[in-house]
Structures are given as structure tokens and as C-alpha cells.
Amino acid sequence: MTELALVTHSTSPRGGMVHTLALAEALQAAGQAVHVVTQGDPAAGLFRPTTVPCTVLPAPPRGGSLSDRVFASIDLLSGALGDMASRFDVLHTQDCIAARAAARVRDAGAPVSVVRTVHHVDDFTTRALIDCQRAAIREPDRVLVVSEQWRRILRDEHGRETTVVPNGVDPDRFPPVTPGRIAELRASIGAQDRFLFLGVGGVEPRKGTHVAFEALARLCARMPHPPMLAIVGGHSFRDYAAYRTETLARLPELGLELGRDVVLLGTLSEADLGAWYRSADALCFPSLQEGWGLAVLEAMAADLPVIAGDLPVFREYLMNRYDALMPATGDATALARAMQEMYADRALRRRLREGGRRTVARWTWAASARRHLAVYEEVRAGAARAAR
Template sequence: MRVAIVSHSTTPRGGFVHALSLAEELHRQGADVHLLALGQKLFRPVTVPHTLLPGPTKAGTTLTERVFASIDLLEQGLSGLAGDFDVLHTQDCIAARAAVRVRAAGAPVTVVRTVHHVDDFTTPALVDCQRQAVLEPDHVLVVSEQWRDIVRTEYGRDSDVVHNGVDPHRFPDLPAGELAAMRARIGADGRFLFLGVGGVEPRKGTLHAFRALARLRKSGVDAMLALVGGHSFQDYADYREAALAELPELGLALGRDVILLGTVPDAELGGWYRAADALCFPSVKEGWGLAVLEAMAAGLPVVASDLPVFREYLQDGVSALLPAAADEEALTAAMRALVEDADLRDKLRSGADAVLPRYTWAETARRHREIYAALG
């Protein structure tokens, strides 16, 4: 079975990290796999055979225009390569629509779609595009039980659950001096450093994190928040500007209490996982939350949200703290507990160590191979 893992982007967000990690593990297990994506470069060296196709320009275009331009470009690239594969395994709605077009044009391929989550599009064209990207593929996978229920209820499609994995060796430990230097660079000497992953976005609950941090600061807790990531196909500029504009009103200073690190190289991301004191991940919607597993693998205690998807693999007070989503008072209390209770932090690390062996890329790839074989 010749498989192409197809993505609309090489941006190092959860969906593409999943695609790349899955492709590499399939390759390690001897599968005939190739990674195809729109983009100029990969964010780290890879071992799997891959082809990068040029993506659309962002300048002067709307989100709708970029989405449909990306579908067109990916369709063109796949049309010339489709004869090399039996399965086009797409990782997003853009890739799924492009692959379905290639199949409709006569290519003898099976289109598989992994639904990581569904975006909150607002224009009718994008809402319909996303819906068709779930309905049209031959087979649908999801990464959690919650999203199997959502796909069945909202789209009327059955799907198979294949969980994400984590590579515990992706982010090796760094010398203490190097970690101390990273902290000193952002003024974290002697302060409790929360790490956020994903940038300033509504889905990540960033504004709730800002408000909870402000509550901590006003009560005398010397904590700060550093955010990595933020590069996204979607445009969250309005939310980002409004959230950052609220910082002075909250008594927080950008560059002192809130640090925007942006999209960083993979090695540096690993450094921040190691240098921080806890992960603050108060998402209001997630497909899985791969950053949570990555943080746990790096020994970082986690405060997330009491979302159904997190409850599938985390236990509140045992492997993470899970305050109610969008409840800033509860989030503040959880963050305070992590700052003040070293024993709790150790307990959460131990609980995380018990969770991680259940979620490996080796097992994820093995399950995918079973599904590919059944399609044939």
C-alpha cells in the first residue's frame, strides 16, 4: 500500500506535527510512505521521503481566497503525483478537498481524512468547504472519542479513532546553564514561568490566561507567561490586538509579565518546555492538544481545561489540573496551586509519566497501517 500523508501547510502546529511524526514512524516501520505539503521548508530535519509544493501568497488576500487558492495549488501538485500512491491520507480540509478532486478526475486513489478539529469559519463558502471535506473522503479518522461523537452527530459520518502520540526523545534535556540563560533572557530569574503554546488565539483561551495571571499578580504571586507559536493560516489579528490591548488595564506589561516569543525553531521550543515551570493551556476547544503531551514528556506540570477531550487521557489532580474552561477564577486557583505547591508539581509529573507510555507514535502508526490494509 503506497501512502501519501498530505497537509496544506508545513507550519509547526499540532496538525502538521502529527502528520510529520506519523509519516516518519510509518517510514521507520517499513511502510511505503511519502509526505506531501504546501510550503517552502520543513521546521526540522526529517527522515521520511517528502515533496514540498509552493503555497499561495497571503498578501492582499482574504482567508476564503487563500483557502481556495491552496486547494487549487494542492490539487495541481497531487494530480501529477497521484499515480504513485494508493492512499491520499489528508490532514485538513484543504488537503481533503484537493485529494477528492483528484479522485473525481479519475485517479485510482482512496482518500482518507483525519479530522483533528473543525475550524470556526464564518463565511458560507468556507463552512460548506469544511463540511464537504468531512463528507467526501472515502474514510474518516479522528484523534479522540469526543471528535468521533461530533463527526457522527454533526456530519452523520462514522469514523475510527486513532490517538496522537508523543516522541519522548524529541526534546532532550539541556544543560542547566543554557536553561537559566533562556529564562534570564526574558526576565524570568526568580519568577514562576508559565509557558503557553499556540500564540494569542480565541481557541487557545489566551485572554483567560491573561486575566488569570493578572489575578495572581494582584494577589502578590510573582508569575509570568511566555507564549510560543502563533503562526496560523487563519487571521486572529483582531482577537490578538484586543487581548494585548487589555494588558495595561489588567496591570500586566507586555515584555515583562507577558512575553511573545513567536514561532521558534524546534530545538528552542524544546528548551522552553524544559526552562518553564508549568504549562498553561486553557483551551476552550481542542481536537487533542498535542502540546500537552509534549509538555508532559519534557517533565512540565500542566494546567489545561476541563474539556471532554482532555478527560480522555488526563485525570484532574493526578496527571494535570483541569479547571473549567473559560472559568478565570478556577484557572487562577489552579495556577496558584502550581506556583505554591512543589509537592503537587511533583505529583503531576509522576502522573504524567504513567500516561505517556499509552501514547506513542509507534502505536499510532501501527493502527494506521491496519486501517490502510483494510482499505485495500
């Protein structure tokens, strides 16, 4: 069986890289020879250990504009992939940067097929980046999406037919932690006796952070012992500095204090991320746009009850009040009601945990890997026919 490359542009433990590494491990377990190619700090390696062979290429310098960094990243990746291409017959890319680099290698004559997973389409405003993203949807030989919602979006808005291959979760990724570790983490942010909501994904417009802050402010204004919110993450190739600054600057006028009511945990190690999932009381995930929402399944795998916005993609695998509370997307009042109900109802939290365990059992990386393997065989067969 020919080796397969999974390619992404960053080692940051965000959705694309988490997806890439978990899929690579599941493919390897299924007998597929696989190699991960990514960009970052070669000395630091990946965000967690893995048995999958991996090449970490130096990332471009942080200087210059976002456009400059994107194009530098494409240049570096395409050069490295060109040197490695003889080892692979399929380059499976996880983002627009990797997809454009792989397409360059193919178009230069390498006998490889390019598969792209579109997790979501970014709302770029720079014309060069918009064009780059559109080309990365148009150029691959096969495009995958992780949900029916994005299959419809790519068909209707981009004229591209795609194949749905959902994400998965490793039910054992985040094992239980000791009561002492839970107490230590909660004490470190002053959450000893406060209900703790966990947010995942940083302070970003797509994650609906401003909605979460407005909902939390409603609770803090009327509850004698209100909850608090801790947010994991923050690194992104996109520059959300303006949104982050503006959103955090609004905290005082909302009656919230950074460091007391809202705590920013930043980018965490794999072990620390799992420990926070196990130490919080509920996930608050009011995203305005998601390709799938890996954090939801991660939380459920860690027995953390979930609040998620009522997005079409979430309705593909969640059921309101069975495995999650699903208030109206973008509605701070509805989110505040869901947060207060989660806070007040211990029996509800127990039922959501139980429903979450059943949902996790249906969406595993092993199942996702089997569907990917079928796609790769179709792509290889198509390439063989074209070569005859």
C-alpha cells in the same frame, strides 16, 4: 507495499504538521513506504529534519482574502497531487484544504482512496469556507478523528461516522538541556527568579488566551512575587488578528505589562521549542476547544507539569491531580486557583511530572502508527473489492 502519501497544507509547526511528520516517521519505522506532501517555502523545507521523503510545494501568496488563499491552496495542491497520484494508493489528508484537493484528484479518475483526519472543526464565519469544510468531511472515503469527543461531534452534527485513532508523542523528542541554557532562556525574558508558565499555540480564541490573561491578572494583583506567562506560537492559516489585537490591548487594564508579565515568543525552531518546555515551570493550556491537544503530551514528555482545561477530550487521557490540574474550562477564577497551587506546591509539581511520564508511555506514535496501518489495509481492501 504501495507508497502512502500524508498530505497537509502547511509546513508551520502547529498541530497538523507536527502530527503529520511524527506519524510519517512512525509509519516508516514500521515498514510502510510513506511520502509527505505539503505547502510552504521549498527552500526552507520542514520545521525540523526528517528521514521521510518529502515534497514541499510553493504556498500561494499571502495577498488577497482568506477565501482566496484557501481556494488557491486547494488548486495548487490538487494539481501537484494529480501529477503524483500514480505513485500512491492512499492519500491521507490532515486538514480540509488537503482533503478537498485529494478528493478532486480521486474524482478526476486517479485510482486513489482519500483518508482524512479531522483534528477539530474550525469555527469559520465565511460561507465559502464553511461549505469547504463541510465538503472536506463528507467527501473522503474514510474519516478518522483523534478522540471520542470528536467522533460524537461528527456523527451528531455532520452525520459522518468516523474511526478514532488517537495522537501520540515521541518520549525522546525534547531531550534535557543544560542548566546554562535554561538560565540563558529565562534571563532573556526576565524570568530569572519568577515562576514561569508556558503557553503553546499563540494568541487565539480557541486556546483560551483571554482566560489565561485574566487568571494571571488575578495572581499579579494579590501576590508580592507573581508568576509570568510566555506564549509560543502565532502562525495560523486562520486570521486571528482582531482577537489578538483586542486581547493584547486589554493587558494594561488587567494590570499586566507585555514584555514583563506576558511575553510572546513567536514561532520557534524545534530545538528552541524543546528548550522552552525544559526551561519553564509549568504548562498553562486553558483551551476552549481541542481535537486532542498535542502540547499537553509534549509538555509531559519534557517533564513539564501541566494545567489543562476540563475539556471532554482531555478527560479521555488525563486524570485531574494525577497527571494534570484540570480547572473548569473558560473559568478564569478556577484557572487562577490552579496556577497559584501549581506555583506554591513543589511536591504537587513532582507528582504531576511522575504521573505525566506514565501517561506519555501509554500514548506513543508507534502505537498510533499500528492503528493507522490497520485502517489503511481496510481502505485498500475496500477499494480492491469495489474494483472487481
